[in-house]
Amino acid sequence: MRQSLIMGNWKMNGSRAEGQTLAKALAEGLGEVSQEVAVCVPFVYLTDIREVLASSPIALGAQNVADQASGAYTGEVSATMLADCGCKYALVGHSERRSYYGDSNATVASRFVQAQKQGIVPVLCVGETLDEREQDKTFEVVDEQLDAVIDAAGIDAFANAVIAYEPVWAIGTGKTASDEQAQEVHKYIRERIAARSQAIADKVQILYGGSVKPDNAKGLFAMADIDGGLVGGASLDANGFLQICHSV
Numbered sequence: 001m002r003q004s005l006i007m008g009n010w011k012m013n014g015s016r017a018e019g020q021t022l023a024k025a026l027a028e029g030l031g032e033v034s035q036e037v038a039v040c041v042p043f044v045y046l047t048d049i050r051e052v053l054a055s056s057p058i059a060l061g062a063q064n065v066a067d068q069a070s071g072a073y074t075g076e077v078s079a080t081m082l083a084d085c086g087c088k089y090a091l092v093g094h095s096e097r098r099s100y101y102g103d104s105n106a107t108v109a110s111r112f113v114q115a116q117k118q119g120i121v122p123v124l125c126v127g128e129t130l131d132e133r134e135q136d137k138t139f140e141v142v143d144e145q146l147d148a149v150i151d152a153a154g155i156d157a158f159a160n161a162v163i164a165y166e167p168v169w170a171i172g173t174g175k176t177a178s179d180e181q182a183q184e185v186h187k188y189i190r191e192r193i194a195a196r197s198q199a200i201a202d203k204v205q206i207l208y209g210g211s212v213k214p215d216n217a218k219g220l221f222a223m224a225d226i227d228g229g230l231v232g233g234a235s236l237d238a239n240g241f242l243q244i245c246h247s248v
């Protein structure tokens with residue numbers, strides 16, 4: 001039985017004080033839950049938010065991680081630094097990184113490997129654009145994104161990783177994949193992993209991301225291969241995010 005995971009992605013939003021207020025509201029409002037909850041916050045606020053969440057079960061995550069261990073990589077933040085700041089998770093290959101900052105499948109694989117070397121759990125984001133879906137390329141795109149990481153890290157690395165299926169056309173657009181559309185791709189991803197290792201496929205958490213809201217979370221999370229959500233916009237509102245957390 002896989003534990004569910006609900007992860008907020010604050011993206012590049014809010015001030016230090018707003019982040020602290022949001023984290024405090026989450027810590028105070030979460031109550032008893034069996035699922036895990038995490039928030040991926042801007043690098044510069046990691047230690048502030050860590051302090052606010054110190055006595056809560058909510059885990060801390062980063063939104064990216066360097067593809068190199070250390071050295072002359074101006075502007076990058078290493079996995080060692082993230083571990084030092086108390087991060088449990090780091091997103092790798094979010095579609096906004098892939099499309100706006102040119103992250104290739106190879107770079108994403110290196111980020112994944114660097115995160116794991118420091119004990120950070122990488123959350124590998126995969127998903128197709130609207131064009132790719134309309135050309136029936138969804139599975140092909142997801143295969144390429146997954147295979148690049150499996151080839152670099154090995155299938156056993158997925159014992160300590162999370163996968164997030166995020167159709168690009170559903171991120172921040174208000175268009176959610178239907179429960180069945182999302183389940184179809186989640187099942188495909190799990191089968192793809194199972195072809196290499198059934199044990200890992202049974203264990204790996206696959207989150208859905210793309211306009212998850214309080215009113216659609218329950219249906220998505222009820223699907224057999226959807227183990228929780230990666231939530232962007234709706235994670236900036238404490239009440240809404242808490243409702244999503246309780247939709248599992």
Ligand code: PEP
Binds near residue numbers: 166171173212233
């Ligand atoms: C995301 O940031 O990963 C995301 C899924 O955003 P949203 O929930 O706003 O679509």
